Amino acid sequence: MASVTDIGLETAPRTSSRDLQRLRIVPARHPWRVAGTVLAAAIILISLHSVFTNERWGWSVFAEYFFSEPVLAGLGRTLQLTAVSAVIGFILGGLLAFARVSKSPLLSTLSWGYIWLLRSIPLIVLLLVLNNLGYLYATINLGVPFTEIMWAQFDTVQTLSPFAVAVIGLSLNQAAFSSEIIRGGILSVDQGQHEAAAALGLSRWRQAVHIVLPQAMRAILPSGFNEIIGLAKATSIVYVLALPELFYTVQVIYRRNLEVIPLLMVATVWYLIIMVVLSAFQYLIEQYYSRGARREALPPLVDKLFRIISRKAPEVASAAPVSVVADRKPLAGFESGRIGGEVAIHGVNKSFGTLKVLDDIDLTVGSGEVVAIIGPSGAGKSTLLRTINHLERVNTGLVAIDSELIGYERRGDALYELKEPAIRRRRAGVGMVFQNFNLFPHLTALENVVEAPISVAGVPREQALASGRDLLARVGLADKADVYPRHLSGGQQQRVAIARALALRPKVLLFDEPTSALDPELVGEVLDVIKELAKSGTTLVIVTHEIGFAREVADRIVFMEAGRILEIAAPERLFSAPTHHRTREFLAKVL
Incomplete structure (x- = not known):
């Protein structure tokens, strides 16, 4: 049999750990990564040099109009349309989403029909139909249908101004798409969360707003903000209403002075700024809703911001299990001799x-x-x-x-x-x-325990918090009150679940x-x-x-x-x- 030395290998000398600690660590080299980075940087620099040195881009004209009054007025109208339409669209979309997943066949069918219809109609067609609604209905009447009782009457053309038509059209269109995003988020929440909320006796509204939606937000936010960013750009389509938002204003200016590219760059840069701001908001909101789902601590700046907003910081504890307290006292309110239910x-x-x-x-x-x-x-x-x-x-x-x-x-x-x-x-x-x-998962151990006493039994919050801390102490988790479930071991999570079940003093x-x-x-x-x-x-x-x-x-x-x-x-x-x-x-x- 060939020995180690026979095949050209030598036995490595035995080295102590003290000697190994003195050795210098040489990181692995990745030359292709470096080459790719250098190539990408070169392409970017060449592109920027071409853009900023080519006089035909008209940067002097760009600078002249970037902060001009008409452009800023158009920008303000674009932001206004985006904000109002996004709020109305997502509120209506949320209602449609809950109707779609409800057990009512009528509500589910109506929601599906609305979504199908509005997703089928091009936005530009919807805006034009709404803008010409006065041709179909000269007046808007408020009263009791099929009777002569009328409370108010409005002229359709005067009531539906171009701005109102734009808001209504953008909102109705946005609602159809946002409802499916919200429905997808709702469906992503584990069925066990619905069952746990129902077992605690939480109302449907409480389940939806306090339990399901906060968890669904992690799935909703990326696509939702993508829709809002798309909405900000889609406001440019209201030029068909002759509404002077950012893009329409830029069009009017370059048709007069024929400086097409510089004016288009004005609009482009402002849209880029809007996207940067929206992306920053997206990041902060995503960080907020990921508090119970992440093991690492929040970035210091974000954590500080959340302290200011909520006046408390989410605590992150080690996931290492702790042993049960050996001398745990009898459970609060469940002393020996309590009468249970049959x-x-x-x-x-x-x-x-x-x-x-x-x-x-x-x-x-x-x-x-x-x-x-x-x-x-x-x-x-x-x-x-x-x-x-x-x-x-x-x-x-x-x-x-x-x-x-x-x-x-x-x-x-x-x-x-x-x-x-x-x-x-x-x-x-x-x-x-x-x-x-x-x-x-989005509530701390203590918040899990006090949720039902506060919302179901109507226990004052301070009293519920004191009782909740006592229950956690009696199951050996006094030091885990402000920790999220993800940061607890399996045994600790189940003991929190027991404390939560005990909080309503069940029979x-x-x-x-x-x-x-x-x-x-x-x-x-x-x-x-x-x-x-x-x-x-x-x-x-x-x-x-x-x-x-x-x-x-x-x-x-x-x-x-x-x-x-x-x-x-x-x-x-x-x-x-x-x-x-x-x-x-x-x-x-x-x-």
Whole structure:
């Protein structure tokens, strides 16, 4: 066999770490990068030299008209059109987007029809039609349709000035395109965020404005600002209305003095300045909405600006996990002896298309009882849990908390389905901790905890903040109150989720696989908190694969398979002497 020296290699001498520290580090060289950079710089310099030394560009004429009164007046009108049309267009576009994703077939269809129509009509055609609207309708009448009752009447031609026509046309056109951008942003928000907000009992408006839109903004902003920049340039098309905005003003001037190129450069440079300002605003706003989504700190200048605006700076903490406080005191407001709610499930069936996931489920969970639901994947465990707080609507059957139906109201011999606000009020008594945490990423840990008490229960903000800090302290996260979820470990995030669920003092607490998304070494953090809750008197229903934990904490174990409950028993009996053969087979594999 050939040795190392036989093939021309020598054994490297052994070197101590102290000797290595003295060695000079030579960076890798990238000659093609340098060559490309030099070539690009040369092309730019040659181009600039050609532009600024060619007298035909007419820089003296450019300087004469750049700050001239007509140009500045046209610039002001361009900025005014852009700002007003952008605001109106995006507000209308937001309403159209929410209508498009709503559950109302009428609103969704009307929104789709508007978007389809306005995206089909060229902007110049729309402006000309609006400008000639007086030919179709001589007056604009305000009153009761199909009656002689009239409150006011306006002359169409006098009311719709060229500026008004431009604003209306640009806004209507902008709304059609911005609505699709906003809808795309809304659809980009994870469904778990909608479910978490609904489980907390937040109103539809609160969900949309405070939970969904702030997260959607990260997807909306790049395309949205692209539309605004396009709108600023599209204002030049209103020259067909003889409205003296920037481009029309420049046209008028160069038709008189025939200095076409210098005047076009005047307009070009002003458009460039507008783009630079809009791009700077875009950067700042994107940084603001990325606070909970980035691991690195904000740039110092941006951070200082946000301090001035919000009077506080977003804190960024290390993502390293911290251990649970060993001597954690009993959970605030959930001391031993608290009376939990009774959960009664009667004849519940649930299907997704042809797939039946719950089959005639009957289960009663007593007040203060801890019930663990186990079984193979696809058994229907999580779906059953979600029917308890009406996140999943059953096909047939009823679910009641303390004899009160969450989704229905009894009137005589009939059950009437409740509307969403009433369902939210009843759902507030049922807390839920999700498998994937579903914390709101744009809110800090403390803001996650106090969101529902403030907006649902009407708790004064200062009181909610004090209670929220206390809850976080009792789950071992007192020092993480102002940290965003992304900067927390999985175990820490789940403990924040538990504190959030406890903030409304629910009678029943639901856990959907609370440890399945965690690393094994983090599981103990969460299970310790649940064990304490199990002693508090709150009714707990836990879907789990942690068989040892279920055995230790549960009063009863429910075994499910194929959408059916096959066996219910106390832990000691079910684990030692299961009666159903499928329970025995399942336990033989997992124990």
